[in-house]
Amino acid sequence: MKPANTLLAQTGTTIFTVMSALAMQHGAINLGQGFPDTEGPEDVVRAAAAALLDQRNQYPPLTGTPELRQAVAAANARFYGLSIDPDSGVCVTSGATEAITACLMALLNPGDEVVLIEPLYDTYLPVVKLLGAIPRLVRLEPPGWALPRAELAAAFGPKTKLLLLNSPMNPTGKVFTQEELDFIAGLLRQHDAYAVCDEVYEHLVFAGARHMPLMTLPGMAERCLRIGSAGKTFSLTGWKVGYVSGPAALISLVAKAHQNLTFTTAPNLQRAVAYGLGKPDEYFAGLAGALQAKRDLLDTGLRRLGFATLPANGSYFITADFSSLGFAGDDVAFCRAITEQAGVTAIPVSAFYVDAPPRHYARFAFCKQDEVLQAALQRLERWVASRPLTASP
Numbered sequence: 001m002k003p004a005n006t007l008l009a010q011t012g013t014t015i016f017t018v019m020s021a022l023a024m025q026h027g028a029i030n031l032g033q034g035f036p037d038t039e040g041p042e043d044v045v046r047a048a049a050a051a052l053l054d055q056r057n058q059y060p061p062l063t064g065t066p067e068l069r070q071a072v073a074a075a076n077a078r079f080y081g082l083s084i085d086p087d088s089g090v091c092v093t094s095g096a097t098e099a100i101t102a103c104l105m106a107l108l109n110p111g112d113e114v115v116l117i118e119p120l121y122d123t124y125l126p127v128v129k130l131l132g133a134i135p136r137l138v139r140l141e142p143p144g145w146a147l148p149r150a151e152l153a154a155a156f157g158p159k160t161k162l163l164l165l166n167s168p169m170n171p172t173g174k175v176f177t178q179e180e181l182d183f184i185a186g187l188l189r190q191h192d193a194y195a196v197c198d199e200v201y202e203h204l205v206f207a208g209a210r211h212m213p214l215m216t217l218p219g220m221a222e223r224c225l226r227i228g229s230a231g232k233t234f235s236l237t238g239w240k241v242g243y244v245s246g247p248a249a250l251i252s253l254v255a256k257a258h259q260n261l262t263f264t265t266a267p268n269l270q271r272a273v274a275y276g277l278g279k280p281d282e283y284f285a286g287l288a289g290a291l292q293a294k295r296d297l298l299d300t301g302l303r304r305l306g307f308a309t310l311p312a313n314g315s316y317f318i319t320a321d322f323s324s325l326g327f328a329g330d331d332v333a334f335c336r337a338i339t340e341q342a343g344v345t346a347i348p349v350s351a352f353y354v355d356a357p358p359r360h361y362a363r364f365a366f367c368k369q370d371e372v373l374q375a376a377l378q379r380l381e382r383w384v385a386s387r388p389l390t391a392s393p
């Protein structure tokens, strides 16, 4: 038999699925894959249920229902002062995952170079490669996750087509600062490059940090495609409703990619998300405030157990250095061991690097009920107390 697609054959099952399966198998509390363990806002869910019954269940328009496109444009104006045309500047997708692929398809030709920042979300690299583009990786290192400006500048060249920027960032919880974004914008202008901005955690930002879309910086509106996710903004990760905002010239190409990927997204969910995006500011502030309290609960608990946690200014995640626990093994062995022995699952941070990853950090999701976080901490406490530890084979 002829070999099928070699790139996909080489791509493993995503670490999130692998660790969730392991958590199920061992009855572990799953602080691995990032999903809330409660329903999203009841009014938004009810809006979706009601929309199923009002006779509008056939294919919605290719770029999204008018209600949702208008709501996305209005949210861009309300939160960031961005002026987006609801008719030509928005494309609704089936989750941010599809949006990322559609944006990359819209911009890349084979042989183009793409600047990616490690640690990176797991769909970026396989899609860049499938499109025949060439990744140029720039690394952020724990514990500071500082942007190495000289290395970033050196990754840009005449063939650079785009930078893929994730802020607030998974898994680090880093929210890029105005200075860092200014520097990035300068590089994009200098090299006449685009940016695909994965901003799925835009509303999950904590006190002391502020999310600023790269698109708001001078000269960036025509170069940026900005991606949001209803899954994160409404704590309904299974809905898979994403949206891309950008200049009409680029959105028309994103729409062409989308027409070949999924064509449309469930109309009742789109209309419920349109309703949700219109919720008052208190909803969005409340979402971030509640998550911040959970971050603090988990952070304090992990520190008490001897983990060295890194600051997380946004997203669902805390990165924790476990080296002071004296565990004999790397992060993959550690996450397996705590799943099997403690009954708590986390994600090894090495999964977000291509080569030579740091090997003593685990990513814990805190988007869980307080009592679940407390139970996970108690389990870890018992496990830590039962040392000496050994790596599982």
Ligand code: PMP
Residues within 6 Å of the ligand: 094, 095, 096, 097, 098, 121, 166, 169, 170, 198, 200, 228, 229, 230, 231, 232, 237, 240, 241, 242
């Ligand atoms: N980008 C990042 C950085 C993510 O963490 C996620 C989480 N699922 C996604 C994209 C995908 O979002 P969605 O579920 O809307 O496809």
Ligand code: GLN
Residues within 6 Å of the ligand: 014, 016, 017, 032, 033, 034, 035, 170
């Ligand atoms: N974004 C989620 C995370 O980082 C996982 C999404 C998925 O499982 N594909 O945990």
